[in-house]
Amino acid sequence: MKATSLNSSTRKKRPALRLVSTKELPREDWLQIRKQGIGSSDAAAAVGLNPYKSQLELWLEKTGRDTKLPKTDPHDEESPAYWGNVLEPIVAWHYSKRTKNRVRRINAVLQHPDPEMSWMLANIDREVIGADDVQILECKTAGINGARLWKEGVPEYVQLQVMHSSLSPASRRLMWLYCSAVRRWRFTESSGTSR
Numbered sequence: 001m002k003a004t005s006l007n008s009s010t011r012k013k014r015p016a017l018r019l020v021s022t023k024e025l026p027r028e029d030w031l032q033i034r035k036q037g038i039g040s041s042d043a044a045a046a047v048g049l050n051p052y053k054s055q056l057e058l059w060l061e062k063t064g065r066d067t068k069l070p071k072t073d074p075h076d077e078e079s080p081a082y083w084g085n086v087l088e089p090i091v092a093w094h095y096s097k098r099t100k101n102r103v104r105r106i107n108a109v110l111q112h113p114d115p116e117m118s119w120m121l122a123n124i125d126r127e128v129i130g131a132d133d134v135q136i137l138e139c140k141t142a143g144i145n146g147a148r149l150w151k152e153g154v155p156e157y158v159q160l161q162v163m164h165s166s167l168s169p170a171s172r173r174l175m176w177l178y179c180s181a182v183r184r185w186r187f188t189e190s191s192g193t194s195r
Helices: 027-034 040-046 055-062 080-099 146-150 156-167
Strands: 017-021 102-104 108-111 126-129 136-140 174-179 183-188 192-194
Touching: 027 108, 040 055, 040 156, 080 102, 080 136, 136 156
Parallel strands: 136 174
Antiparallel strands: 017 108, 102 126, 126 136, 174 183, 183 192
């Protein structure tokens, strides 16, 4: 599989590579591609800080030894992952309404362009169009059980997800994390998180 450069008018130096388009990619194929590296949502599990997935579970998934682990059913309406997918467009729409920034889907698995860091993958929720102060939008929702983790601000495992994305040229330098609770956090390369 050959990766192609992500066409971007605002980023000139070493843009992220489009490893594969996800627009019509079946879920099972997407999951297989994710096994080729560490994606943003894997970052916290990789360092043992994900409350929902251990380092061992991540290793089992990435090495194809996870056949006996329970799988997330994308159609299970009781699953937080299901509702996160359903509500992501609504959260993105609300962000646009509130900030007047336009957003669009990237529809690709992005890969770091440095061959030594090609294991860094990212699936970005939305790209922000025409704004100098922000380029990427990460949409989050929190159900009744997950909301407790947001009481003190952005949970550590989410911060790691965003930091992983921001280390990759896939997400450039500035990112907004927008939670369905209508809170916004700004992440920058140097300062971490702020409201």
